[in-house]
Amino acid sequence: MRRNMTFDTEKLHEQDRHWVHPWENLKTVRKAERTIIAQSEGIYLHDSDGNKLIDGPAGMWCVNIGHGREEMAQAISEQVMRMPYYSPWSLGNVPAAQLAEKLAELAPGDLNNVFFTTGGSTSVDSALRFMMYFNNCLGRPEKKHIISRADAYHGSTFLGASCSGKARDKNLMDFERDLVHLLPTVHPYRRPDDMSIEAFCDEKIADLENKILEIGPDKVGAFIAEPILASGGVIIPPPGYHRRTLEVCRKYDVLYISDEVVTAFGRLGHWFASEDVYDIVPDIILSAKGLTSGYVPLGAVLISDRLLDTLGGLEANISYFASGFTYSGHPVATAAALKNIEIIEREGILENVREIAPYFQARLKELEDIDMVGEVRGEGLMACIECVNNKQTKNPLTLDYEVGSRIDAHCQENGLIVRPIVNMCVMSPPLIITRPQIDEMVEILRNGITESMEDLHKEGLWQG
Numbered sequence: 001m002r003r004n005m006t007f008d009t010e011k012l013h014e015q016d017r018h019w020v021h022p023w024e025n026l027k028t029v030r031k032a033e034r035t036i037i038a039q040s041e042g043i044y045l046h047d048s049d050g051n052k053l054i055d056g057p058a059g060m061w062c063v064n065i066g067h068g069r070e071e072m073a074q075a076i077s078e079q080v081m082r083m084p085y086y087s088p089w090s091l092g093n094v095p096a097a098q099l100a101e102k103l104a105e106l107a108p109g110d111l112n113n114v115f116f117t118t119g120g121s122t123s124v125d126s127a128l129r130f131m132m133y134f135n136n137c138l139g140r141p142e143k144k145h146i147i148s149r150a151d152a153y154h155g156s157t158f159l160g161a162s163c164s165g166k167a168r169d170k171n172l173m174d175f176e177r178d179l180v181h182l183l184p185t186v187h188p189y190r191r192p193d194d195m196s197i198e199a200f201c202d203e204k205i206a207d208l209e210n211k212i213l214e215i216g217p218d219k220v221g222a223f224i225a226e227p228i229l230a231s232g233g234v235i236i237p238p239p240g241y242h243r244r245t246l247e248v249c250r251k252y253d254v255l256y257i258s259d260e261v262v263t264a265f266g267r268l269g270h271w272f273a274s275e276d277v278y279d280i281v282p283d284i285i286l287s288a289k290g291l292t293s294g295y296v297p298l299g300a301v302l303i304s305d306r307l308l309d310t311l312g313g314l315e316a317n318i319s320y321f322a323s324g325f326t327y328s329g330h331p332v333a334t335a336a337a338l339k340n341i342e343i344i345e346r347e348g349i350l351e352n353v354r355e356i357a358p359y360f361q362a363r364l365k366e367l368e369d370i371d372m373v374g375e376v377r378g379e380g381l382m383a384c385i386e387c388v389n390n391k392q393t394k395n396p397l398t399l400d401y402e403v404g405s406r407i408d409a410h411c412q413e414n415g416l417i418v419r420p421i422v423n424m425c426v427m428s429p430p431l432i433i434t435r436p437q438i439d440e441m442v443e444i445l446r447n448g449i450t451e452s453m454e455d456l457h458k459e460g461l462w463q464g
């Protein structure tokens with residue numbers, strides 16, 4: 001594979017200005033000069049000027065097996081030549097059928113049924129629409145309300161975005177406000193100083209139960225939850241939270257939808273985190289991203305036998321679940337997913353994550369000795385560095401709104417891309433990362449954070 005190509009960055013910047021990127025600031029849309037990623041291999045990226053950068057976020061939490069896998073390219077091209085596409089409506093195709101069976105085998109409990117989508121957002125939207133359809137079939141059309149949480153991210157379709165609870169995104173966009181309810185944050189770091197973690201957990205469980213009772217159990221259809229709130233800043237709910245929220249949902253006959261778009265396919269060292277890490281078998285699991293390691297777009301909604309058996313057993317004639325996509329079960333995407341799973345199994349990548357994660361977390365945790373770093377937290381190979389104004393008050397360092405971006409800019413100068421989120425930096429490297437590469441990453445981060453702190457000092461934006 002030729003990876004020493006040269007590019008005209010200035011020309012690329014001109015061309016890129018026609019691209020309206022996700023979360024684009026439309027005030028500066030045609031002025032941006034982005035780093036253009038041109039080539040990649042393993043955990044490394046090369047920009048169009050030839051600079052080598054560690055891929056700190058694995059693209060967008062997704063390039064789990066790492067970049068530049070020849071056998072992935074081969075599997076994709078073979079499927080293109082064998083049969084690139086056919087309609088999924090009334091016909092099957094070979095890789096999608098094989099993948100459906102494989103996912104049923106890997107998924108916990110009775111989640112043996114797969115509805116293929118095109119990514120995370122379409123998985124979220126499909127699952128929520130399935131819940132609505134399910135309750136219509138059961139003759140309870142009122143049972144449609146959805147409970148989600150502050151700091152959650154569930155994608156960019158209208159309903160998924162409405163279930164997202166990231167404060168910054170609740171700007172000039174419109175949302176579904178009647179059916180979707182957001183619970184307060186489950187962020188242990190932000191609990192009152194004198195509150196134990198157990199009491200905090202009790203409060204969070206009460207938040208859910210009270211909300212169900214307030215809306216009315218006969219009106220609440222689903223609770224949607226990421227096991228770890230990824231884009232919200234790798235927020236890990238308190239111990240016991242997952243199990244107890246599932247129990248509350250069971251008590252009131254509310255479907256539990258686990259959004260594992262980030263946490264599945266190895267990020268926490270398991271195929272799925274719901275049961276293996278958090279001891280729950282939800283009604284529905286959503287996945288995307290790591291399912292193909294981001295090589296091509298694909299999403300999947302895993303649905304329990306219990307739900308489908310309930311529908312199958314209904315006396316009344318039920319109509320179609322009128323939902324699906326031209327590219328549901330796309331042969332090329334599902335072939336890529338099969339190859340991705342084969343690589344993860346053959347190379348023991350889940351085992352690697354379980355083995356290396358404590359080192360990754362411990363090395364990052366050392367950054368807490370920097371004045372500006374309030375907390376470093378994480379699980380598996382996902383972590384977040386949260387910057388604060390003052391370690392005692394824990395006030396988020398948002399005085400300078402772009403503190404995460406500043407750290408990213410400094411890190412890029414030294415060979416690392418981080419994912420900035422306001423006052424936080426999220427790290428989720430490819431799952432093949434080694435100890436020396438983790439060391440390299442942490443050293444660049446330390447310098448990037450320290451340099452940003454010094455800049456802020458000089459500009460009078462942070463007193464420390």
Ligand SMILES: Cc1ncc(COP(=O)(O)O)c(C=O)c1O
Pocket residue numbers: 060119120121122124153154155156226230231259260261262288289
């Ligand atoms: C937990 C979660 N759900 C859903 C999505 C949406 O996925 P996509 O961007 O593939 O539509 C994301 C994307 O980051 C996510 O993190």
